[in-house]
Amino acid sequence: MIQYLSDLVEFGPPYFQKFRKNVGDPEVVEAIPLVKTTQVPMHTLDISPNTPGTNAMALEAFFQGAGVGDPTITAGVHDPKNLVMLVSGNLLNVQHLCSLQASRAEESTSWGRMQFIVLMMGLFHLKMACTDAMWHIFIHNKAAQTDPNNLMAHISQI
Secondary structure (H helix, E strand, O other): OHHHHHHHHHHOOHHHHHHHHHOOOOOOOOOOOOOOOOOOOOOOOOOOOOOHHHHHHHHHHHHHHOOEOOOOOOOOOEOOOOOOEEEEEOHHHHHHHHHHHHHOOOOOOHHHHOOOEEEEEOHHHHHHHHHHHHHHHHHOOHHHHOOOOOHHHHHHHO
């Protein structure tokens, strides 16, 4: 309730500004501890990632800019060891990275194998997959259109 009052005084109509001195600090229920995070701006690369090899060059340049790499090859970088790097891209990038990992399977280090890379679907592709599923289940299916409680009936009410 105090948070609501605090928000009303802080962001509400100007009338409530006069009550600022009567509102105390909000009660802490479950505080999330503050942790300092470091952001590293990435440099622009003149690499076209249209082959598995150029994808590898782009990723290695990104990782080197972030200070991640094989310390035996490049000084001043940190070995990913048991950590993972989440990498997303379009379907062609994912195919290229899978091909890259398969071609480097016999390398001696996890960095050489690019073993730490975990490929994940981008949000755009997830939305497209959900839209396609909704199309096939609720719209394209003729039997679903006769149901009075179908998706199109709900949309027409909105």
